[in-house]
Amino acid sequence: MLRPLLPLLMLSALAQADEPLRIERLQRCEDLLSERQVFCAGTRGLAAGEVKVLLGGKALPASALRRDGDRLRLDLDARPSAPLWIEQGERRSNPVWLSMAGSHVLAAKPNEVAKNMDGLTTYVDLVSLIIEERFDGRKEAERLAQKYGAKVVGAIAPLNTYQLRLPAADLVQRDALVLRLGSEVSVDAVVVEESAAESSEAGAATEQKPDKDEWAANRFLDAVNYYQRRVPAKQAPIQATPIRIGIIERDVDFDAADFSSYLAPCDPQRRTCLYARDADKPDGHGSTVAGILAASWNQGGNTGFLSGLDGASRGFEVIVERNSDAGITANVAASVNLVEDGARVINWSWGIHRVGAKNVDGDEVDSLIRSGLAMGGYEELLEEFFLWLRKEHPDVVVVNSAGNGSSFSSTDEYRLPSSFVTDQLLVIGGHQRSERDDVAVDDPAYVVKRASSNVDMRVDITAAACTHASTLRADEVGEVHCGTSYATPMVSGVVAAMLSLNPSLAPAQLRMLLRRSAMTIGGNYDFEPMDADDLTAPILPSERNYELRNKDVGRSARLDMQKALDLAVQSRDRVR
Structure with a gap:
């Protein structure tokens, strides 16, 4: 009776062996506070x-690995953060960045969330405490x-921040505990998590999605050509x-x-390398953002x-990393x-608005x-x-999307993180090609403001x-996606390239050079723009160069x- 099944089992095994080998998840599991870190993949x-599991190109010992079907458990002692991938026979998986830095938070399960009074999904029993810096955070959180x-x-x-699981069965009990915890002398703030932050920041579906070469508005190919010629120049x-x-x-x-x-194996000293968990579709938000930097x-x-x-x-090492599904936290x-692992540039293609935030037309952002x-x-x-960045890592720059609520980026009661004023945060708006083909690329009329892009003085510069x-098939042109999410990595890529040319550039100097080099967009308003055209x-x-009559003065930066x-x-000689 078993003999007829053998060919089917053999075919099944062969089919599994031919299936691509991928790592779809990798995050800390079991005790997140233990010095010996355990990861589940x-x-x-x-098959x-x-x-074989390799971390930084070296195979992990069998004692560190335990397998349960498609799930791998990695028990690691202290070692440097590095890319991790798996090999089986001739097959090799996607490389994923494994950080040993130690900051990890739990995401709520479906039965651990509820709808609050605003109709938003919120965590019922998981909150985070920001402990005052004069206290030992771990000891105080335990107390x-x-x-x-x-x-x-x-x-x-x-950040002296610790996540607690509360003895709360509903939001009434949670809010009561949050109120009591927030009144503790040692607690600076209680962070309540609401829904995930991975939602696309793409613009409204009704907005025009142009099919022209949008990146020409930022001299994309000119920049690639310049870098390729200037770095190895004979003189x-x-x-x-x-x-x-x-x-x-x-x-991705x-x-x-x-x-x-x-x-394939990638040498980060010789070419761009990309590390990420594998996605199940090619047109996702992460793939599109990462592709602007690293698409082959x-x-x-x-x-x-x-x-x-x-x-x-x-x-360049491009690390796509999310920690867990626990939202903003x-x-x-x-x-x-990532900062502790040596990243100089952090790309935040995300942001949130407060309930009741108004757009430029006076309507609520939805x-x-x-x-x-x-x-x-x-x-x-x-x-x-950002206080920690300024104190411990002043050379790191965060590049953040301005948002797509047709709203304002600068008021902290309405939009985060773009409202923060710090040299280490660049805020990026979005533009698209105008209908005019009779103007040069450096003409302000070459592009127009993206209708959905958030605006105002806090936005540092715009990009396509x-x-x-x-797409899955080679040389096929995918659907057009629009939003400040995709303008942001354009700037992140340029900032990374600038740092590769002059690693001594500080965040304030990077902003200064981006603005000095910028083309313009929009009209000249003599510093008093009307109708949110700033x-x-x-x-x-x-x-x-302090030219008061320069035609660019008063315009927005592109x-x-x-x-x-x-x-x-x-700047290698002039900016120090």
Whole structure:
């Protein structure tokens, strides 16, 4: 009776062996506070038999690995953060960044969330405490947990922030405990998590999605050509510096032609390398954001800016990392880990609005909104993050999307994180090509403001908001996606390239060079723009060699990738 089944079983095993090998999940599990870190990896395509797990190119010992079907458990002692991948026979998985930095938080399960009075999904029994800096955060969190019958389950230790699981069965009990915890002398703020933050920041579906070459408005190809020629120039060649970039996104589809080349071994000292969990579709938010930086040339329908610099650069490491599904708290935890792992640039293509935020027309913003309770906690958490950056990592720059609510980016009661005023945060708006074909690329009329893009003085610069999504088939052009989410990595890529040319540039100097090199968009309003037409902070005379009558003064700033790189080269001697 069993004999007829044998051919079917053999065919099934062969089919599994031919299936691509992928890592779809990787995050801390079990005790998140233990010094010995345990990671759980969820895989696809793992066949029966021996599996090799490599961290930083070195195979982990069998004693550190335990397998349960498609799930791998990795028990690691202290070691450096590094890319991790698995091999089985001739097959090799996508590389994923494994951070040993230690900041991790738990995400709520479906039965651990509820709808609040604003109709938003919120965590019932998981909150985070920001402990006053004069206290030992771990000890104080443990004391408070014991006092209130809670348990410490996660931590962002550099920010003195600890996650507690409360003895709460509903929101009434949770809010009562939050009120009591918030009144403790040692507690700076309580962070209440509301729904996930991975929602796309793309513009409204009714907005026009142009099919022209949007990146020409930022001199994308000119910048690639300049870098490729200037770095190895015979006269005064430049020794480029490897740069690490952190992208706060969920995953990337390595089955897409744009990313399939990253399945092969990659030397980060010689070319662009990409590390990410594998996605199940090529046109997701993470794939599109990462593709603007790292899509392979001559593979799919896209061309990544940093991958276009291969051969001249000393390499870029693009790390797509999200920590867990715990919303904004996880975004911050992942950012802390990436900074501690050496990332100089952090890309935040996300943001949130407070319930009741108004757009430029006076209507309420209806996407990516959070309650006042949640916004208060997030604001304190982000403030701690930027204070920590300023103190411990002053050379790191965060590049953040302005948002797509047709609203304002600068008021902290309405929008986070873009409202923070710090040299280490660049805020990016979005533009698209105008209908005019009779003007030069540097003419302000070459582009128009994206109707959905958030605006005002806090926006530092705009970039092309529309790009093509990746596809599974090679050389196929994907659907157009638009939003400030996609303008942001354009600037992140340029900033990373500038740092590779001059790693001594500080965040304030990077902003200065981006603004000095910028082209313009919009009219000249003599510093008093009307009807929310101030897409960015107006260009000042000091940003145009103090020429009071310069035609750019008073206009909004638009990214010029080629000129920004040129100024970065000049800064090697002039800006210190």
